Amino acid sequence: MYHPDKLWDYEMTVNQSRSDFLFLLDIQKDNLALVIGADLGQITLPLSRFCNVIALENDPDKIEIMKIRAKQENRNNIEFVLADFHDTKFETDKFDLVIINNFEEINSFGNKDEIINQSKLLDDVHSILKSGGTVYFGALNKFGLQYLLGEDVDGLQDYIYLKNDISKEIFEAETGEKLKVLHHGKQEYQDMILKSGFRDIRFFGNIRDHRLPYAWVDLSTNPSSMFVAKNMYFFDSFDMSNKIISKYSEKLKYLYEIFSEKLPDLYPSYSIMAQK
Amino acid sequence: MIKLIIDKLIHDSKYDEYFDTNKKLSYVMISTGGYRPYEKSRIVFLILQDDLPSLVVKFYKQPNGLIQNEFKTQEIIYKKCEGKGISKPLGLLIVNDFEIMVEEGIKGKNLDRYISDNPFQNSIELVMYQINSLYNHLNNLLEPSTFDDFNKEVNQFLDKFMRLYSLTDNELLTVKECVSVYLQNFKNKKLFKRYSNGDFQSRNFILDDQNVTLIDFEDAHETHFYHFDWFRFFKYQYSLSNDYFYSVLIDMDINDPLIISSLAEFTKYRSNKQFDIASRMIFEIKEYVQRSDSLSLGLLHDEKKNMKQFISDVSLRLNDKQVIDTHTFSLNDRLSSKKNFYHHLYSKIHEYAEFDLKTQNISKEAGKLENKIKKLVSENASLQRTNFALSTFIDDDVLDSPLKKTVDELYLEILHRRVDREGLMHFSHLLEKKEITIDDLRKSLLDSDEYQMLD
Numbered sequence: 001m002y003h004p005d006k007l008w009d010y011e012m013t014v015n016q017s018r019s020d021f022l023f024l025l026d027i028q029k030d031n032l033a034l035v036i037g038a039d040l041g042q043i044t045l046p047l048s049r050f051c052n053v054i055a056l057e058n059d060p061d062k063i064e065i066m067k068i069r070a071k072q073e074n075r076n077n078i079e080f081v082l083a084d085f086h087d088t089k090f091e092t093d094k095f096d097l098v099i100i101n102n103f104e105e106i107n108s109f110g111n112k113d114e115i116i117n118q119s120k121l122l123d124d125v126h127s128i129l130k131s132g133g134t135v136y137f138g139a140l141n142k143f144g145l146q147y148l149l150g151e152d153v154d155g156l157q158d159y160i161y162l163k164n165d166i167s168k169e170i171f172e173a174e175t176g177e178k179l180k181v182l183h184h185g186k187q188e189y190q191d192m193i194l195k196s197g198f199r200d201i202r203f204f205g206n207i208r209d210h211r212l213p214y215a216w217v218d219l220s221t222n223p224s225s226m227f228v229a230k231n232m233y234f235f236d237s238f239d240m241s242n243k244i245i246s247k248y249s250e251k252l253k254y255l256y257e258i259f260s261e262k263l264p265d266l267y268p269s270y271s272i273m274a275q276k
Numbered sequence: 277m278i279k280l281i282i283d284k285l286i287h288d289s290k291y292d293e294y295f296d297t298n299k300k301l302s303y304v305m306i307s308t309g310g311y312r313p314y315e316k317s318r319i320v321f322l323i324l325q326d327d328l329p330s331l332v333v334k335f336y337k338q339p340n341g342l343i344q345n346e347f348k349t350q351e352i353i354y355k356k357c358e359g360k361g362i363s364k365p366l367g368l369l370i371v372n373d374f375e376i377m378v379e380e381g382i383k384g385k386n387l388d389r390y391i392s393d394n395p396f397q398n399s400i401e402l403v404m405y406q407i408n409s410l411y412n413h414l415n416n417l418l419e420p421s422t423f424d425d426f427n428k429e430v431n432q433f434l435d436k437f438m439r440l441y442s443l444t445d446n447e448l449l450t451v452k453e454c455v456s457v458y459l460q461n462f463k464n465k466k467l468f469k470r471y472s473n474g475d476f477q478s479r480n481f482i483l484d485d486q487n488v489t490l491i492d493f494e495d496a497h498e499t500h501f502y503h504f505d506w507f508r509f510f511k512y513q514y515s516l517s518n519d520y521f522y523s524v525l526i527d528m529d530i531n532d533p534l535i536i537s538s539l540a541e542f543t544k545y546r547s548n549k550q551f552d553i554a555s556r557m558i559f560e561i562k563e564y565v566q567r568s569d570s571l572s573l574g575l576l577h578d579e580k581k582n583m584k585q586f587i588s589d590v591s592l593r594l595n596d597k598q599v600i601d602t603h604t605f606s607l608n609d610r611l612s613s614k615k616n617f618y619h620h621l622y623s624k625i626h627e628y629a630e631f632d633l634k635t636q637n638i639s640k641e642a643g644k645l646e647n648k649i650k651k652l653v654s655e656n657a658s659l660q661r662t663n664f665a666l667s668t669f670i671d672d673d674v675l676d677s678p679l680k681k682t683v684d685e686l687y688l689e690i691l692h693r694r695v696d697r698e699g700l701m702h703f704s705h706l707l708e709k710k711e712i713t714i715d716d717l718r719k720s721l722l723d724s725d726e727y728q729m730l731d
Binding site: 015016017020022023024025026027046049204213214215216217218220221223224226227228230231232233249250251253 | 277279280300303304306308309311317319322328329338386479621624625
C-alpha cells in the first residue's frame, strides 16, 4: 500500500491515530458494532480488537481491500456487507455501537452524487441501536477557525460557513458539479442529534481534524480548551506529508490562544458521541 | 475506556489528593506514535482539574508488558534524582486488560510551545540554562564504567544496525572509519554510563515559571551515550532555526562543549573535525536502530533512503579536510541569523498567501503547457496534411477540365494546399454530375476538420 509519491493516501490508510477515538468509548468484548461507510477499514480493523463488527460499505473494491487487510491482521470477527445503509434492513435494537466517520460525506449507493439525508440517517441509527447504545460520528465543523480564515475544504474555500443552501448554490454555480458534502456547526449537530432522540451528547474538539487527529479535547467544560490553547503545541513536527498540516497552522497557533474562550466552537472538527 | 479509568482513580485513595470536587474535571486524549504499528502506539490522557493537569495516564493500545518496565525505570530515575526535574510516576492500573501507568500532571507549557511563544534571546538563554542544569543534574546518576563495556555497547547497536540496513562495501568502509575514530577518542579516558530517557527532545520538556520537567521515559535505558541526548535535542527541535539557536548559545556560559558541537552539527557552522563527524555517525546509527523498532514498513523505507544519503554525506565530509573554525562567529552572524529567523516566521505566517501564489503560478504554467501542447498538436496535424498531400501529389496534366481546375483553386484558397488525387476525383465527379454546386464544395471545405485545424 506504501508508495513514496502517495504519502497522504498511505498516511490516511495506515495511520493508527484515525481510530484512537475508540478509547473515548466504553466498548465491551461482547458488543456488536456497525461501521457505516467503512471505506478501507481504518476504523473497522482496530474496532474489531474491541468487539464484533459489521462493516457496511457501498464500494465493492473497498470491501475487497478490507478483506485482504483483515486477513493480514488475523481479524476474523468482522462481517463485510456490500450495501447502502438505507437499503439495508437491520433489526431494531441490534447494535451496541454505530460509527459514522466523515459524517458530512456519507453518500448514497444508488446515487453517489447525492448526499443522504443526515437527519434520517440519525433517526435510522437510533432505531437499530440498543437502549443505552452509542452512536459515534466524526464531523467537520463548518465554523472551524482555519476554514473561517479561508482554508479550502471539500472545494468550499472561503464560503463553507455560509448557510448550507447558499454555499451549495455557490458551489454548483462555480463548478457545475453537485455538492456531495453537507457540513454544520457544533450547535446544529447538537440539535440534529437531540431531535433524533439521543441523550448525553458529548463533543470532543479535534486537533488537526477528524480525518487525522492527534488530540481530542473534552468539551464538557471550557477549561480544557483553555489549557490546550495556552500550553500545547498544536501541530506535530513529525509528519509524512505537508498536506496534513493547515497552511494556516502558524497563524492558528497564535489565534487559538487569542480565541481560547470561544475555542469549543472553532475546532476544525468534532468527535461526537451520544447515547440512545 | 477513559470513564472506567477515571472512576478507578477517583475510588482509589492513593489518588485522593489529585481530585478536588470543587474543580471541573475534564481531559485531553493524545495519540502518540500513530505512525507505528498498532501494538506499539500509545494513548495518553491528561486529566485536568479546571485548566491544570492533575494526572497523566498512558498505555499501549495492545498490552505488551512494556509499560511496567517504563514505570520501574522512571521510578529509579525519579528516586535517584530526588524528584527534581522528572515527572513523578505514581502507579500502575489494569483496566479492561489494558496495562496503564499513572503519573503526576505537570503544570506548564511544553518547550516547543514555550520557545515558539518566546523566541527572544533572553528567554532562550534562560531556558537553555535550565535544560543544561537538568542535564547536569541527570549526570548525578553517572556510574563508572570501562572501555570494554563502552566498546560492547557500540558493537551491540552496530550489529543490530548491520542486520537492519544492508551496507554496501563503500558504506561499510565509511562506518568502520567513523567507529574507529570514535572509539579511539575514548581510549584511556575515564568512562561512565547512566540512565537517559532516550527521548531528550523539546516536546518532552514542560516549563513553568520556575521549573523544567522531563517527561516520557518510554525509551529510557542505561547507556554510555547519554551525551547523544544533545544531538537528539537539536535534531528534533523545530521551533527555531538551529542557526538562530546557535547564534544565541555560542556566547552563553555553558561549560559542556558537547552542547555546542552537537548543535553545530545541525547548522551551517558544523565542523569537519573527524571526531565530530564520527560522533554524529554513531548517533545516527543508534537512532536508526531505536527508530526501526517502532516504525511502520512504509516509514522504514523512507528512513533507509535518508540513511543512505546521510552515509554518503559523511563519506564526503571525512574526505574534506577543511575545518571550519566555529570561534570566528561574529556579531553580524548573530544579527543575520536573527533576521533570517524572523523572516522565516513571517513566511510561515504568510504561508497561505505564498501557497495561493504558488497555486496561481502552477495555473499559469499549466496554461503555458496547454498552449504548447495545442501548438504541437497543430504542427503535427499540418505535417500529416503535408505528408498526405505529398503522397498524392498531382501533376498539372491531370487538371484537364475547368471543373478540376476550380476544385484545385478552392483547395489552395481554403486549405492552402493543392488538391490531392482522391479529393480531385471525388469532387470533380460530383460537380460534373451536378450533385453538388461550387458553393457546396466551398462549404464542405470550410466545414472540414482540416480547415478547423488551420486555426
